[in-house]
Amino acid sequence: MIKIGFLMKAVVYRKYGGPEVLEFTELPKPQPKENEILVKIIATTVTTADLRMRKADPFMVKFLMGFPNPKKQVLGTEFSGIVEAVGSGVTRFKVNDRVYGPVGFKPGTYLEYRCFSQDSPLSLIPENVSFEEAAAIPFGGMSSLYFLKKGNVGKGTRLLIYGASGCLGTAAIQLAVNMGADVTAVCSGKNEELVKSLGAKAVIDYTKDSLKFYPGVFDVVYDTIGKSPFDESIKALKKGGIYLRAVHMSPGVIFRGIRAGLTSGRKVIGGTASELPEYIDHLSELAAGGKYKAVIDKIYPLSEIREAHKYVDSGHKRGNVVIKI
Template sequence: MSEKPAGPPATMAAIVHHRYGPPEVLRFERLPRPVPAGGEVLIRNHAITVSSSDCAFRAADPFFARVATGLIRPRRPVLGVEVAGEVAAVGEGVTGFGPGDRVVAVAGVAMGGHAEYTRLPAEAVVPIPGSLAFVDAVAVVEGGLTALPFLRDHAKVGPGQRVLVNGASGAVGTAAVQLAKHLGADVTGVCSTANLDLVRSLGATEAIDYTRTDFTGRREAYDVVFDAVGKSSFRRCRPALRPGGTYLTTVPGLPVMLQALWTRRFGSHTAVLAFTGLRSARDKAHDTALLLALADAEEIRPVVDRRWPLAQAADAHRHVGSGRKRGVVVLTVDE
């Protein structure tokens, strides 16, 4: 028998945007509380990430983000992809979860996480193992779901390889340093002066201060260069790659798209751009479970920059957009 949300009020707090623009377009509103349909789970959120993708979708920058979110105005006014909380109710046919279960879920392009409640397909929901806190669980997933498929599936990182992570102190970068090390690689992290100690503490053998050293000047030094912030390019990084090496970037653009197509067939090095957020809910749930298990076993650890209450989402967006955050920024509900 399905469980349904009980008792008034049948509304929830949410952060919405009805037009594109700076963080000031975000508004605190009360919306109808979702009711789970068949195969769905309703989650009472406790911790929600604010990512660079959320900021891009809010501002429609780059412009082609509107393809996913709406050409003239946002079709999905509630942002937010990764949430952690407790199951509030389940829809018909859901047997793997029940009210009170501690879970993490990834909404994908549907978004809807910046609210008290989020309704998602059951296949997108993963139990939180052990005693991981909600904030820590969601923080591990945010960058990890990007870094893991890039390193494991596209670069096939393994023991003995040398991996450089550019932007090693951000959400994706902190996950990439730890996951590359977990996969057996020797890791170099590139970051600002203030974050050198952080990057070393995550397992990097070497941390490079980009204000003092240009890593691209190192000839044939790395098997993989993972540009986690898209601040460099395949052309600049190619001399630093060993023969057969791979350049990875998270930031789309026409040059790297063309380079990826060309190098796949003809190049001595390979450029890779992957849209990891477009993977199936099942694939993302599988990797979410793996990341949570690694965190529970203390093989990797979350890096949380700051947390804000849900009502101060504009401040969180402003901080993420500044480019100065370390790790993950989190919104909390009822903390």
């Protein structure tokens, strides 16, 4: 039987659906094994990955989370917190360290405590970064770092970022500017000031303008939200250019990508971003040097997790939505 003192607050979901499937409960507080640290979670976020897992969209999410209802019942893909205890074999971290990181294919940060292997891609939070900011760094930062590297973005690259005001987009602008790229951001007029403040040199307002007016202009087009028109994006590239797509590609899009590669001399790259330890270290270094800051749209307490999910469901958040545990 579980003793009351060893329970922690958590949010679970027992069926796929809208924000209303999120329920408050109590779960046993975990204990760290030899190679693990126990983290008291201070902040987490609501990412588009949480929405996909909550809704089982696309359907193959069920292979990760469970059939016919979720077996893994806690959402949350990134976190920040304080190390509360360490296993006997832990050398990398100590009690009271401020840490943050992604959780990869093991979601579950909508709770008060979680154990992590000391070998996970975790990093110490730089002194100048708050818990709220740190929690919002890994998902957007690591995903966009992965794709920008795939696109060989570097000094002088003419880069178009589609969905520039979102989580991956706001991360991508800052990373690309640090890499020396010349960034054009696609967003709506209301986010023009934001993307320029992050370093975008030019802005295309998707509500008024179209990529068809920019033929052969860019070395790389990076679509962070899966809404860029395929043919116009290919045509907006110079010969030899690369079209990066962070969003799940349907068989039809994969086919068009292969055809574009064979007939137009432009390459289409998609897939799933890796969360490599060197990525989080790189982001920490940039954040410590004031060269990277997670954009935070809203902060909700855990008690308002359903409202937070509803807001992110709108598809119009700016940067990140943070949850304080």
